[in-house]
Amino acid sequence: MLKHGILGLLNYGSMNGYEIMTVFRDSLSFFWQAQTSQIYRELQSLEKNGWIKSTRVEQESGHERNMLSITKKGRAELKRWLKEDGGKNPVRNPLMMKTFFLGECSIDEGIDFFKSLPEKESIFPDGSDKAVLLRKEYQKNMPDPLKTLYWKFTMDFGLMYEKMLRKWCEHCIKELEEVKHESSFNQR
Amino acid sequence: MLKHGILGLLNYGSMNGYEIMTVFRDSLSFFWQAQTSQIYRELQSLEKNGWIKSTRVEQESGHERNMLSITKKGRAELKRWLKEDGGKNPVRNPLMMKTFFLGECSIDEGIDFFKSLPEKESIFPDGSDKAVLLRKEYQKNMPDPLKTLYWKFTMDFGLMYEKMLRKWCEHCIKELEEVKHESSFNQR
DNA sequence: TGGGTCATGTAACCTGTTACATGATTAG
DNA sequence: CTAATCATGTAACAGGTTACATGACCCA
Secondary structure, X not given: OHHHHHHHHHHHOOEEHHHHHHHHHHHOOOOEOOOHHXXXXXXXXXXXXXXXXXXXXXXOOOOEEEXXXXXXXXXXXXXXXXXXXXXXXXXXXXXXXXXXXXXXXXXXXXXXXXXXXXXXXXOOOOOHHHHHHHHHHHHHOOOOHHHHHHHHXXXXXXXXXXXXXXXXXXXXXXXXXXXXXXXXXXXX | OHHHHHHHHHHHOOEEHHHHHHHHHHHOOOOXXXXXXHHHHHHHHHHHOOOEEXXXXXXOXXXXXXXXXXXXXXXXXXXXHXXXXXXXXXXXXXXXXXXXXXXXXXXHHHHHHHHHHHHHOOOOOOOHHHHHHHHHHHHHXXXXXXXXXXXXXXXXXXXXXXXXXXXXXXXXXXXXXHHHHHHHHXXX
16 A cells, blocks of 8 residues: 555655655654655555656765656556555454453543544544645646645645544534433432 | 454353454445455454453364453553544545546536436445345344444435535536536637 | 254364554654 | 755564465255
8 A cells, every 4th residue: 555655656656765754754654654764665565566766866966866756667557556446445443442352441431532542543633723734735737736736635624534534523522421310319 | 443342242141253244344334345355354453462362162063263352451542542532543535536636627517527427326235225124134133222322323424425425526517517608608 | 864053063274353563753 | 053854764563465274064
C-alpha cells in the first residue's frame, strides 16, 4: 500500500527521498503514517521492481542527491492498482479494540474515555483549516484540478469521520449515564 | 494490540487457541482481522510475558488440547492497557490511499468506484442483523451486561461508519457529476 | 468412508517501528 | 556560530500475511 502511495506521488513528478517524505506528511499522513526509514526502504524495493529509477546527482560540493522518477512499468502498475478490485481491505481499528474491553473499567472511567476521545483521535492535529490551506498551496502547482479534487475528497472524509466520531461518543456517554442512574436507583 | 485483544478475551474465561479464534471472528473481526497462525504465535509470546499460562490436557484418545488462562500479571497488564493514555493510534486507511490517487482515472471510473464502494467496504459481511443476534447469543453467557454494552458500542460505531461512508460516496459522486457536466458544457 | 470442523502449529516473507548514524546546507 | 532543516540511510525487532502440514472427531 505504501509502495503505491509513493508511486502515486512520483507520478506527479520526480523527487528525492526527502521531498517524498515531506509531501507525504502534507498530504497523505491524515490517513497513513509512514516513517522516513520505511520510505527509503520502500524506494529500494520499488527500484528492484523496476517501477522507479534513481539517478544520483553529485553536487559540486560532493553532497549527493538521489532523484527518483517513475518508469513506464511503474505507471502501468499504478493504473493496475487503481483499477483492481482490491477485495476487502483489512481493517484494524485500535480504538475499537480498546472500546470493546472497556467494561473492565468503571462507568465513570468509561464516560471520561468518551469525553476525551474526539480531541485525542482528531485526524487534523493542527486543525483542518491549516490542512485546507496547505492543499490549496499544492493545488497551484498542479495543472489538473481533478487530481486535487480527490485530495479534497479524502479531507472531506476526514471531516465527516470526525463529526461521526463526536456523535458516537455522545451516544455512548448517554447510554452509560442511563446505566449509571438505573443502578443507583436500584440500590435504594 | 492483538496481544491485548486476546488477553481481553481470556479475561472472560479460559479457552483453547481454536476457541479464541472463533470468538475473535464472532466479536472482534469487524474492526480487527487476525490469522489463526498469528493468534497461535501471539499466544506463545503472551506466555513468555507471563500474562497467560497454558495447561496441556491429554485426552484419553491421545489428542491434546492446550487450555489458556489469564494470570494475575495478565489481568494487571489488561487494566494498564485500558487506562493508558495511548497517545495517537497510527491510522492506516487503504481506502483513502486509493481515493487520493483516483484522479489518474477517468471521471466515469471515479463515479463507478464510489457507486460500488458501500457494498464492498461493508463492515458486516453477513449483514448487521446476524451480527446483532450473534452478540445476543454470547450475552446470555455473560453475567455482566456492562461488558456486552461496550460490544454493542463497537457495533454502533460500525453502523454509523457505514452510514457515513454512504453519505460520503454520494457527496463525491455529486461533485464528480458536476465536473463532468461542466466540462461537457465547456466543450460546446 | 468422506467431508466439515476441531485443533495446533511451522516457515518464509513482507510491512511497520524504534533507535541510531552521519554529514551538508541555510537562516538568524 | 549555532540551530533547524535538508538529505540518506542501516540494524534490529515487532507485527501481519501466505502457504503449508498434520491429524483427530463427528455426522451422514
